[in-house]
Amino acid sequence: xxxxxxxxxxxxxxxxxxxxxxxxxxxxxxxxxxxxxxxxxxxxxxxxxxxxxxxxxxxxxxxxxxxxxxxxxxxxxxxxxxxxxxxxxxxxxxxxxxxxxxxxxxxxxxxxxxxxxxxxxxxxxxxxxxxxxxxxxxxxxxxxxxxxxxxxxxxxxxxxxxxxxxxxxxxxxxxxxxxxxxxxxxxxxxxxxxxxxx
Numbered sequence: 157x158x159x160x161x162x163x164x165x166x167x168x169x170x171x172x173x174x175x176x177x178x179x180x181x182x183x184x185x186x187x188x189x190x191x192x193x194x195x196x197x198x199x200x201x202x203x204x205x206x207x208x209x210x211x212x213x214x215x216x217x218x219x220x221x222x223x224x225x226x227x228x229x230x231x232x233x234x235x236x237x238x239x240x241x242x243x244x245x246x247x248x249x250x251x252x253x254x255x256x257x258x259x260x261x262x263x264x265x266x267x268x269x270x271x272x273x274x275x276x277x278x279x280x281x282x283x284x285x286x287x288x289x290x291x292x293x294x295x296x297x298x299x300x301x302x303x304x305x306x307x308x309x310x311x312x313x314x315x316x317x318x319x320x321x322x323x324x325x326x327x328x329x330x331x332x333x334x335x336x337x338x339x340x341x342x343x344x345x346x347x348x349x350x351x352x353x354x
Contacts, residue, residue, distance in 0.1 A: 176200065183234045187257045189225050193250045200227050203347045204287050207317040210342040210349040214313045215282025216240050222286050226254035233263045241265035244276065273303045281307055285315040290323035301330045308354040320348045
């Protein structure tokens with residue numbers, strides 16, 4: 157039995173696809189989710205949906221960090237067509253399906269295979285969004301937050317979503333330590349969207 161999770165670079169599990177569609181404002185987004193990638197289901201998970209609905213752009217350069225099959229980045233692009241979207245994941249299958257979903261919805265985006273920022277060393281973004289892998293533990297999450305700070309423009313925003321009592325509170329504290337600010341933008345059902353400004 158495979159013990160892969162969605163932070164696995166090259167999933168070996170059998171490919172199983174599920175179709176989903178949901179409305180963002182008056183636009184319809186149709187996505188294919190896939191086994192071996194976070195969020196494999198026939199609907200977008202509640203935490204990711206909350207992050208999608210909470211977001212409003214700070215500027216034009218947008219990064220979906222740990223993009224999975226592209227729900228966050230493509231939702232942002234369909235709502236705000238002027239955004240320059242970059243989607244990043246360590247999981248090669250996630251990258252394949254983010255590209256596939258971008259093409260299927262005729263949405264332009266850059267999709268990069270990368271362990272956090274390892275393949276995007278010089279880029280600066282005005283908004284970075286993530287539904288992070290809490291199970292990876294505090295050292296990884298601290299690295300994620302510290303590296304994100306370095307890749308934001310001054311005045312840029314970092315948006316994270318998590319279950320508050322399942323690691324979210326720790327995340328918010330780490331954000332506050334690095335950024336000097338962290339607020340709850342939205343909450344419900346134990347889930348919170350946290351935001352820090354550089």
